[in-house]
Amino acid sequence: xxxxxxxxxxxxxxxxxxxxxxxxxxxxxxxxxxxxxxxxxxxxxxxxxxxxxxxxxxxxxxxxxxxxxxxxxxxxxxxxxxxxxxxxxxxxxxxxxxxxxxxxxxxxxxxxxxxxxxxxxxxxxxxxxxxxxxxxxxxxxxxxxxxxxxxxxxxxxxxxxxxxxxxxxxxxxxxxxxxxxxxxxxxxxxxxxxxxxxxxxxxxxxxxxxxxxxxxxxxxxxxxxxxxxxxxxxxxxxxxxxxxxxxxxxxx
Amino acid sequence: xxxxxxxxxxxxxxxxxxxxxxxxxxxxxxxxxxxxxxxxxxxxxxxxxxxxxxxxxxxxxxxxxxxxxxxxxxxxxxxxxxxxxxxxxxxxxxxxxxxxxxxxxxxxxxxxxxxxxxxxxxxxxxxxxxxxxxxxxxxxxxxxxxxxxxxxxxxxxxxxxxxxxxxxxxxxxxxxxxxxxxxxxxxxxxxxxxxxxxxxxxxxxxxxxxxxxxxxxxxxxxxxxxxxxxxxxxxxxxxxxxxxxxxxxx
Numbered sequence: 001x002x003x004x005x006x007x008x009x010x011x012x013x014x015x016x017x018x019x020x021x022x023x024x025x026x027x028x029x030x031x032x033x034x035x036x037x038x039x040x041x042x043x044x045x046x047x048x049x050x051x052x053x054x055x056x057x058x059x060x061x062x063x064x065x066x067x068x069x070x071x072x073x074x075x076x077x078x079x080x081x082x083x084x085x086x087x088x089x090x091x092x093x094x095x096x097x098x099x100x101x102x103x104x105x106x107x108x109x110x111x112x113x114x115x116x117x118x119x120x121x122x123x124x125x126x127x128x129x130x131x132x133x134x135x136x137x138x139x140x141x142x143x144x145x146x147x148x149x150x151x152x153x154x155x156x157x158x159x160x161x162x163x164x165x166x167x168x169x170x171x172x173x174x175x176x177x178x179x180x181x182x183x184x185x186x187x188x189x190x191x192x193x194x195x196x197x198x199x200x201x202x203x204x205x206x207x208x209x210x211x212x213x214x215x216x217x218x219x220x221x222x223x224x225x226x227x228x229x230x231x232x233x234x235x236x237x238x239x240x241x242x243x244x245x246x247x248x249x250x251x252x
Numbered sequence: 253x254x255x256x257x258x259x260x261x262x263x264x265x266x267x268x269x270x271x272x273x274x275x276x277x278x279x280x281x282x283x284x285x286x287x288x289x290x291x292x293x294x295x296x297x298x299x300x301x302x303x304x305x306x307x308x309x310x311x312x313x314x315x316x317x318x319x320x321x322x323x324x325x326x327x328x329x330x331x332x333x334x335x336x337x338x339x340x341x342x343x344x345x346x347x348x349x350x351x352x353x354x355x356x357x358x359x360x361x362x363x364x365x366x367x368x369x370x371x372x373x374x375x376x377x378x379x380x381x382x383x384x385x386x387x388x389x390x391x392x393x394x395x396x397x398x399x400x401x402x403x404x405x406x407x408x409x410x411x412x413x414x415x416x417x418x419x420x421x422x423x424x425x426x427x428x429x430x431x432x433x434x435x436x437x438x439x440x441x442x443x444x445x446x447x448x449x450x451x452x453x454x455x456x457x458x459x460x461x462x463x464x465x466x467x468x469x470x471x472x473x474x475x476x477x478x479x480x481x482x483x484x485x486x487x488x489x490x491x492x493x494x495x496x497x498x499x500x501x502x
Contacts, residue, residue, distance in 0.1 A: 054403055074409035084404040088422040088499045098408040101418070131501035149409060 002028040006060035019210035035196035043211025077146030098149040116144035318378025326386035334394025355381040355442040381442030382435035389431025393424030
């Protein structure tokens with residue numbers, strides 16, 4: 001279980017202080033799929049970075065299974081928006097990186113990496129370099145690279161933001177397939193309402209300046225979801241209204 | 253022979269034709285523009301009796317020694333300076349002052365410090381010439397490693413030491429290699445100047461000694477040999493670069 005307690009982050013500069021996050025409280029159950037939505041500048045990415053241990057809260061704390069998070073660790077995997085595969089490593093050496101730094105020997109870590117390549121149906125790209133792959137393939141590999149350490153939590157910061165709409169839809173279905181197989185808790189930052197409604201068990205809508213949780217929506221629709229179903233449309237409508245007042249607010 | 257090669261040969265052939273024409277017309281005395289055929293004759297003579305190879309041998313030994321030392325110090329120092337701000341503040345002012353001094357200015361001290369050595373004094377000059385391009389390129393390579401890669405590695409469980417070895421060094425390899433390539437070129441150029449301080453062998457000494465007896469044809473042979481060898485070393489390095497950095501794609 002992941003618990004955020006009064007997580008606050010203030011960026012201090014000479015001219016002014018920015019309250020990126022103010023008293024964010026959230027409890028995430030194991031194996032839950034959470035999407036975080038909000039206008040740009042609402043601190044979604046900052047929140048994710050704090051949970052990953054890449055940034056520290058000014059006040060408050062993050063607890064993962066009762067242990068306080070203060071630095072990056074293998075119990076939390078992260079997938080970034082920009083292509084983060086190491087370009088000088090082959091696909092298999094990218095996936096196996098997490099095991100390599102743990103000191104797992106080559107044979108064993110390659111076996112494990114191959115299982116994930118099979119899961120993605122990308123076995124034949126084992127020895128390719130990232131520049132030889134499409135954007136969608138790179139992000140799928142980045143996802144399994146983060147999964148190989150068997151983290152409790154998978155943090156995803158707009159992972160499909162750089163992909164075209166078509167690929168994006170395919171990737172969402174693929175992510176659900178992986179999620180159902182590996183049963184991870186996922187925190188997924190996005191600014192696409194459609195994406196959130198398609199993926200999440202719960203959607204957290206954030207407000208901007210100071211970034212804080214405005215509203216939480218439970219999505220009880222079974223998977224696979226029909227993007228154009230009446231229920232999906234109704235939820236989208238409610239979320240868009242909630243977000244809309246935030247957008248107005250952010251503009252002022 | 254494909255079209256690419258023909259392009260490569262256009263300017264050199266043009267140059268040779270002009271040279272030949274000028275020497276045939278006898279517009280200038282041989283010590284101003286040594287005739288082409290005379291240069292070819294002394295070249296084949298020097299190859300025939302093996303003298304030229306002796307000069308080449310010593311030059312190459314010196315350049316390799318100086319270059320290897322420059323790389324062995326420059327790469328680790330550059331990595332630590334690029335990685336740690338403390339190291340940067342500590343070392344940067346001094347290196348930046350020394351960097352402004354041309355390698356040739358070290359010749360008097362090289363002669364005093366290494367007077368007994370056939371290799372050491374010139375290798376020292378080469379080392380000074382090669383060191384700074386290697387150092388500066390390594391620093392900028394390390395500083396240019398995207399934060400995204402470093403953070404990814406942290407979230408995958410790597411510690412700082414592993415990040416240095418498995419992320420920072422490979423990510424800055426393109427800059428390190430181009431630093432080595434530039435360093436080798438500058439080292440080669442400084443070598444020839446350094447050899448003019450009076451060794452018996454070496455392409456620089458060969459040029460100096462030939463010019464004192466006004467054998468300008470031999471001076472030209474020395475110059476062309478230096479140019480060709482430098483070109484060859486650069487090509488070898490370029491090949492090394494593209495095979496080591498095949499992960500960059502085209």
